[in-house]
Amino acid sequence: MAVQTKYRTCNLCEALCGLEIQVENNKAISIKGDKQDVLSHGHICPKAVALIDIHEDPDRLKHPMQKKEGKWEQVSWEEAYEYAAAKLVGIQQAHGANAVGIYQGNPSVHNLGTTLFSPDFVRSLKTTNRFSATSVDQLAHHLAGTYMFGHPLLVPVPDINRTKLWLIVGGNPLVSNGSMMTAPGVHHKLKDIQQRGGKVIVIDPRKTETAHKADQHIFIKPGTDFWLFAGIVSHLLHTDQVDLGHLTDVIESAQVDKIKGALAPFSLNMAAEKTGIPVSVIKELIHEFTTAESAVCYGRLGVSAAHNGSLCHWLINCMNILTGNFDQAGGAMFTNPAVDVRARKSRAPKFARWHSRVKGLPEFNGELPSAAIADDILEPGEGQIKAMITSCGNPVLSVPNGKKLDEAFSSLDFMLCIDIYLNETTKHADLILPPATGLETPHYGIAFHNLAIHNTAKYSEAAVEKEAGTKYDWEIFSELLEAYQKAKAAAEGEAAPESQSISLEDKLDMLLRFSPQQLSLEELKKHEHGIDLGAHIPMLPQVLKTDDQKIDLFPTIYEEGLKAVSTHDESEEAHPFMMIGRRQLRSNNSWMHNLGRLMRGRDRCTMLIHPQDAESLSIAEGQMVQVSSKIASVRIAAEVTEDIMPGAISIPHGWGHHRKGTKMSVAESHAGVSFNDLADDSLLDTVSGVSVINAIPVQLSVPAD
Numbered sequence: 001m002a003v004q005t006k007y008r009t010c011n012l013c014e015a016l017c018g019l020e021i022q023v024e025n026n027k028a029i030s031i032k033g034d035k036q037d038v039l040s041h042g043h044i045c046p047k048a049v050a051l052i053d054i055h056e057d058p059d060r061l062k063h064p065m066q067k068k069e070g071k072w073e074q075v076s077w078e079e080a081y082e083y084a085a086a087k088l089v090g091i092q093q094a095h096g097a098n099a100v101g102i103y104q105g106n107p108s109v110h111n112l113g114t115t116l117f118s119p120d121f122v123r124s125l126k127t128t129n130r131f132s133a134t135s136v137d138q139l140a141h142h143l144a145g146t147y148m149f150g151h152p153l154l155v156p157v158p159d160i161n162r163t164k165l166w167l168i169v170g171g172n173p174l175v176s177n178g179s180m181m182t183a184p185g186v187h188h189k190l191k192d193i194q195q196r197g198g199k200v201i202v203i204d205p206r207k208t209e210t211a212h213k214a215d216q217h218i219f220i221k222p223g224t225d226f227w228l229f230a231g232i233v234s235h236l237l238h239t240d241q242v243d244l245g246h247l248t249d250v251i252e253s254a255q256v257d258k259i260k261g262a263l264a265p266f267s268l269n270m271a272a273e274k275t276g277i278p279v280s281v282i283k284e285l286i287h288e289f290t291t292a293e294s295a296v297c298y299g300r301l302g303v304s305a306a307h308n309g310s311l312c313h314w315l316i317n318c319m320n321i322l323t324g325n326f327d328q329a330g331g332a333m334f335t336n337p338a339v340d341v342r343a344r345k346s347r348a349p350k351f352a353r354w355h356s357r358v359k360g361l362p363e364f365n366g367e368l369p370s371a372a373i374a375d376d377i378l379e380p381g382e383g384q385i386k387a388m389i390t391s392c393g394n395p396v397l398s399v400p401n402g403k404k405l406d407e408a409f410s411s412l413d414f415m416l417c418i419d420i421y422l423n424e425t426t427k428h429a430d431l432i433l434p435p436a437t438g439l440e441t442p443h444y445g446i447a448f449h450n451l452a453i454h455n456t457a458k459y460s461e462a463a464v465e466k467e468a469g470t471k472y473d474w475e476i477f478s479e480l481l482e483a484y485q486k487a488k489a490a491a492e493g494e495a496a497p498e499s500q501s502i503s504l505e506d507k508l509d510m511l512l513r514f515s516p517q518q519l520s521l522e523e524l525k526k527h528e529h530g531i532d533l534g535a536h537i538p539m540l541p542q543v544l545k546t547d548d549q550k551i552d553l554f555p556t557i558y559e560e561g562l563k564a565v566s567t568h569d570e571s572e573e574a575h576p577f578m579m580i581g582r583r584q585l586r587s588n589n590s591w592m593h594n595l596g597r598l599m600r601g602r603d604r605c606t607m608l609i610h611p612q613d614a615e616s617l618s619i620a621e622g623q624m625v626q627v628s629s630k631i632a633s634v635r636i637a638a639e640v641t642e643d644i645m646p647g648a649i650s651i652p653h654g655w656g657h658h659r660k661g662t663k664m665s666v667a668e669s670h671a672g673v674s675f676n677d678l679a680d681d682s683l684l685d686t687v688s689g690v691s692v693i694n695a696i697p698v699q700l701s702v703p704a705d
């Protein structure tokens, strides 16, 4: 058969890069960037090529696997659904609906089928014990969207195609290609800003890959971002440097005054003392930000999954709004996507309607913080979780206190995992249902077009056909739902509901047609490189979903949050270093570490330490160091570098493989240690209950052996 060229969007991360794939005899033989792609213009990262490796990975599961007397056995799909449904219904009948918990990992929003078809199944479980990766990642952005703009997905995106000053705090977009900001090819965007006379400033405890390309990098003590933002916003308000511009009609001026009063105790001197950034540097930063033709502040994981992360994202929005850099070209802007999941009337914010059973953490948007899972499984009592379902996630490696979660999962009565690997989490399963994945599935990035730096729409057909006998994720969720409803109806002596079959394409087509741009799937299919829907345009007030179609600049949750700002210096003496994470280009959170193409070269799971700290502790390059937090210790090789500030160390997250019972071909030299074994699950953002995974107090020692 002749070689065919297929165009597809990479769904491994948020960046939505267009791929040009050569396919011969239903086998992908090469992958390169699609230069005609309307969003990515040919950019790809090394992970894209590894899509072939995932497709052909001998570790990958393709058929349902059931654990019988401790051994894995392949079973039919029908047998698997029947078994799962009987167990889930049986446990709920005996212990209540909340006895079943469900955790959804990040790839749930990277896979179109799971995005569109898992919600019906999840809702049918009627459990309040729903969890996801959101609460160890970007929840603070959604909380600000909910309370300030009326919808969790009203998350403003930095207009980096036009800005003159991009201030990046706690983010590394050169490696992520945007995060909560779909921006394939960030390195070009940085250069473009510089070439048009603009400036890029990075504030981070580590001189990241982005910081190396920026015009200025400023070290900040881990976990102190709140004092920086509070000091800056307070200074703007108290020195009359506020310019609401065209936003005067959508903001109550009384709220501006109220914030001014509430932030009065926070000064630039206090910011300098807490952050370690000299007052003169902060003043210069404010001057540049307020006098630039356009400017935008973007905060990411180092800010959102850290102490006071929720307050930080409220303050970042305030900073952009009060300086006239909101809903304006070059500032923070809302997108205008073809599938607009925000296109619904306002509703009361879904926050803290219930709390987790043991830790009392607040629900957000129907989900509880993942830091609650382990205790809610392990602690006996009414409402205890007895069964877990996980979908596309490896929480043992990606949620704080992974060891406790490991223990908790091993104590469950039943565990069902929808996943393609037998990994550190799914090894605890009784049943694994592996979906077709990657090149075998069509794609439309519903969530990420919503966060993109340019409005585009693109649907891609699958590049290769899936293997006979395997199932797509949307088939698994539909068929599981049907089996569950049937078993539940039988247990309750009722008739099973009629199954509602709708295809993936029909569902997507409906979403396209009901969105403001009124596209159709048929139209999208005519454009294999995507449709360019134009640069961002001012969207206020029409995009706001608040009751009065105004921005709520000072929601009560932040007013209350300011009264309970956490200082977190209690363990500084016992644990004198602060640990932060780091994202890596050739890694994808907790997976892809078994793919040879990405793992070539030296071990990348190392601890970064400043030369001054290394010298004081007699730590040499490559030496094994014991890192201990309040909850655990690991041994890891030191990498001595001036790229990390004194007093901080950095360990990448998602590693820690080579555990008994997994089937992941990871070289021992590249197994790494788990950041989340050290991350303390009691460290939480006080407003939201989100896990603190940056600024974890640790101590270092050199083992004698």
Ligand code: SF4
Residues within 6 Å of the ligand: 010, 011, 012, 013, 014, 015, 016, 017, 043, 044, 045, 046, 047, 048, 176, 177, 184
């Ligand atoms: S940046 Fe993300 S979307 Fe682009 S090729 Fe890499 S993994 Fe795929």
